[in-house]
Amino acid sequence: MTTSAPPPDRWQRHDWWGVVLDAPDVRELAEFYSQLRGWPIYSIDRNDAALDLGEGVAYLSIQRNDNYIRPTWPAEDRAQQMMLHLDFEVTDLATETERAIRLGARLASYQPQDDVRVLLDPAGHPFCLYAATD
Structure with missing residues (x-):
């Protein structure tokens, strides 16, 4: 009988991937997708935000673009x-x-x-x- 190791903690993994959306207002768009999908905002400031999708190693990020x-x-x-x-x-x-x-x-x-x-x-x-x- 073979036992498999438990999967690595997602925060310790190094194969994260994501989608990054440009927006003139980072907070507005981060809060929209957070409320729409129930994804918590992991980090946010005036220029960038990241939403934690809650499982796996994917994320949604928003970056400020004043020329959007x-x-x-x-x-x-x-x-x-x-x-x-x-x-x-x-x-x-x-x-x-x-x-x-x-x-x-x-x-x-x-x-x-x-x-x-x-x-x-x-x-x-x-x-x-x-x-x-x-």
Whole structure:
């Protein structure tokens, strides 16, 4: 019988990875995603914030960019393009969409799918909520 060693403490690991979003207001965007997803803010100051996703070695970070230009959705010629977007699975699409809007998101005018809601966070980054399927 082989016994396996317990997994290393996540804080001792050295293979962390994350997504970093630019924003003109670090606190506003960090608090938005913290409330939207329930992720605690691990560190924050005027220039940077990191959210602890609670497991594994991933994080979401916000960095201040005074020259930030909001992306357009959907994409338009000669306009700032979206570099990435975040997807979040939810159990109740309508309820979570309403909650995201109460927290400061805007519903995008263009919705390409019936079972997905494209929203714009307070800094204008597109993100999607999609319904869990069985």
